[in-house]
Amino acid sequence: MGLYVIIAGAGKVGWNLARELLERGDEVTVIEQDRRRYLTVEQELEHAVQYGDATELWVLERAGIQRADLVVAVTGDDEDNLLICQVAKEKYLCERIIARCNNPRNLDHFKLLGIQPAVSATDLILRLIERLTMADRRVGALIVGGGIAGAACAEALHAGGFDGGVLLAGREPDPPYERPPASKGYLAGTMDRAACLLHDEAWYARHGLELATRTSVMRLDTAAQEATLSTKEVIGYGVALIATGANVRRLRVDGAQLEGIHYLRALGNADAIRAEAQEAERVVLIGGSYIACEVAATLTGLGRRCTMVMLEEAPLSTQFGAVAGAFFADLLRGHGVELVTGDGLERFEGETRVERVITGSGRAIDADMVVMGTGAMPDVMLARAAGLALGETGGLACGADLATSAPGVWAAGDMCEYDSELHGRRVRIEHFEVARAQGRAAAAAMLGERHPFREVPYFWTDLADWATGEWVGLGVAPEREIVRGSPGDGAFSVLHLAGGRLVGALSVERGDDLAHARRLIAAGTELAGREDELARGDLEAL
Numbered sequence: 001m002g003l004y005v006i007i008a009g010a011g012k013v014g015w016n017l018a019r020e021l022l023e024r025g026d027e028v029t030v031i032e033q034d035r036r037r038y039l040t041v042e043q044e045l046e047h048a049v050q051y052g053d054a055t056e057l058w059v060l061e062r063a064g065i066q067r068a069d070l071v072v073a074v075t076g077d078d079e080d081n082l083l084i085c086q087v088a089k090e091k092y093l094c095e096r097i098i099a100r101c102n103n104p105r106n107l108d109h110f111k112l113l114g115i116q117p118a119v120s121a122t123d124l125i126l127r128l129i130e131r132l133t134m135a136d137r138r139v140g141a142l143i144v145g146g147g148i149a150g151a152a153c154a155e156a157l158h159a160g161g162f163d164g165g166v167l168l169a170g171r172e173p174d175p176p177y178e179r180p181p182a183s184k185g186y187l188a189g190t191m192d193r194a195a196c197l198l199h200d201e202a203w204y205a206r207h208g209l210e211l212a213t214r215t216s217v218m219r220l221d222t223a224a225q226e227a228t229l230s231t232k233e234v235i236g237y238g239v240a241l242i243a244t245g246a247n248v249r250r251l252r253v254d255g256a257q258l259e260g261i262h263y264l265r266a267l268g269n270a271d272a273i274r275a276e277a278q279e280a281e282r283v284v285l286i287g288g289s290y291i292a293c294e295v296a297a298t299l300t301g302l303g304r305r306c307t308m309v310m311l312e313e314a315p316l317s318t319q320f321g322a323v324a325g326a327f328f329a330d331l332l333r334g335h336g337v338e339l340v341t342g343d344g345l346e347r348f349e350g351e352t353r354v355e356r357v358i359t360g361s362g363r364a365i366d367a368d369m370v371v372m373g374t375g376a377m378p379d380v381m382l383a384r385a386a387g388l389a390l391g392e393t394g395g396l397a398c399g400a401d402l403a404t405s406a407p408g409v410w411a412a413g414d415m416c417e418y419d420s421e422l423h424g425r426r427v428r429i430e431h432f433e434v435a436r437a438q439g440r441a442a443a444a445a446m447l448g449e450r451h452p453f454r455e456v457p458y459f460w461t462d463l464a465d466w467a468t469g470e471w472v473g474l475g476v477a478p479e480r481e482i483v484r485g486s487p488g489d490g491a492f493s494v495l496h497l498a499g500g501r502l503v504g505a506l507s508v509e510r511g512d513d514l515a516h517a518r519r520l521i522a523a524g525t526e527l528a529g530r531e532d533e534l535a536r537g538d539l540e541a542l
């Protein structure tokens with residue numbers, strides 16, 4: 001498709017440029033303020049020339065600057081060229097701008113404004129236009145997001161002998177790392193940053209994978225198969241993975257802006273929490289899910305006094321059910337964590353720092369710092385802007401094989417809302433191993449093996465070294481919970497049944513049960529009337 005180009009100045013360069021661009025099929029308006037020059041050029045270019053001073057807004061607007069793909073300022077006056085470019089860039093948000101710099105001493109002024117300067121002639125400017133309007137380079141696969149999903153996809157592409165370069169672009173400063181230690185060993189200080197990395201930075205280059213850290217993909221054009229990076233580079237791609245993960249869900253309550261209130265998603269957040277916890281005595285955790293539980297356990301282990309405030313009647317009960325909830329409540333209380341259940345956050349109070357948490361029931365809890373465990377939201381900014389279909393949970397809508405609505409574009413991880421055959425509905429799952437498995441599945445699809453994603457979701461949570469809970473399941477509310485072993489002994493499993501089938505299992509210190517549960521869930525085995533066997537029998541026999 002041709003470009004719409006505005007050229008300010010119909011001198012020799014502007015005129016030649018217009019001729020060349022018109023010839024290659026672009027639409028052009030040349031603006032010329034000298035009446036005689038205008039009349040001469042108009043004889044050849046006719047309505048592609050407009051009379052007027054391009055430093056005036058109304059002249060630019062009449063020329064249609066609002067829809068210009070490219071503005072080229074080639075008047076004989078550097079100051080005018082600078083002004084026109086600045087207006088095009090800052091007022092009309094035109095992304096591609098070229099200016100002729102008549103006096104080389106002015107080059108720095110152009111560069112400071114981020115304007116591409118050309119010292120002279122038409123063919124040089126034409127080359128610049130080519131560079132600006134074509135992808136700077138092409139890769140076989142572009143992976144957006146350097147979390148576990150993106151990294152697993154890159155690894156699997158390499159292992160599968162993917163033909164064509166792979167670029168893994170991630171916004172964070174670190175190479176892809178594991179997030180789970182951020183609330184566990186890394187927060188406790190028993191695991192260092194290097195130990196959290198999936199691979200060190202050199203590993204990627206050694207395996208022929210290009211890793212760009214601190215690099216966001218700002219724009220994705222799925223029709224042109226091009227992405228614009230925060231470095232301004234335009235990358236053409238063959239296939240792409242969107243694995244942009246999730247961001248914390250921020251609560252807007254009074255006092256939310258006070259210092260000392262933390263959210264936890266990245267290693268940097270864990271650094272800030274650990275540093276501040278050194279000075280804090282009383283920590284309040286908001287939420288009853290795994291982040292709040294794990295941080296409470298870790299900080300208690302570091303000698304802090306922790307209080308958890310949650311809407312649930314018991315921690316972790318929303319995901320793992322009432323039996324597991326009671327077990328984790330006893331565990332936390334037994335180690336000195338105070339639990340405020342069935343109560344929500346109303347507001348924070350304090351001068352500049354948080355000093356108190358006020359709950360919905362009016363309770364005031366003193367706090368030197370607060371950690372919010374209030375969930376995450378899928379990061380679909382890029383996908384939405386690219387016009388990709390979104391799903392009901394706010395994730396990026398995908399088919400059973402993780403393909404998005406754009407050909408050649410796949411999704412994986414926390415923001416992937418896929419049509420799950422296993423669940424019988426669209427689901428979005430925020431578990432580490434699921435994100436990894438989806439990254440691998442997307443890579444397989446890119447390599448030509450498209451299959452429905454049928455992995456049974458697995459999740460684990462460590463509460464310091466007090467207990468580890470492991471879960472497999474479909475996230476369906478259980479009609480019945482069957483306990484194997486004894487929570488009192490710290491070794492038990494809870495099997496969740498619904499519709500006569502196993503839909504989930506939580507296990508503490510009974511890994512074998514979990515493996516069987518995974519198999520029974522995957523197979524959809526009919527288990528109605530077999531409750532006794534499930535409670536006391538050999539699961540292998542089922």
Ligand SMILES: Cc1cc2nc3c(=O)[nH]c(=O)nc-3n(C[C@H](O)[C@H](O)[C@H](O)COP(=O)(O)OP(=O)(O)OC[C@H]3O[C@@H](n4cnc5c(N)ncnc54)[C@H](O)[C@@H]3O)c2cc1C
Pocket residue numbers: 144145146147148149150169170171172178179180181182183215216217218243244245246264265266291379382412413414415429430431432433435458459460461462
């Ligand atoms: C503190 C913590 C503890 C956890 N513990 C457990 C646990 O014990 N067990 C478990 O199963 N799960 C756990 N999880 C969840 C698990 O870590 C996530 O499910 C997993 O990290 C999701 O991986 P992802 O690759 O989909 O997304 P992310 O890890 O969020 O990675 C996405 C990356 O994409 C980047 N990005 C976004 N937009 C762009 C863009 N436009 N351009 C470039 N980059 C972009 C983001 O900055 C981010 O680095 C934990 C999560 C947290 C935060």
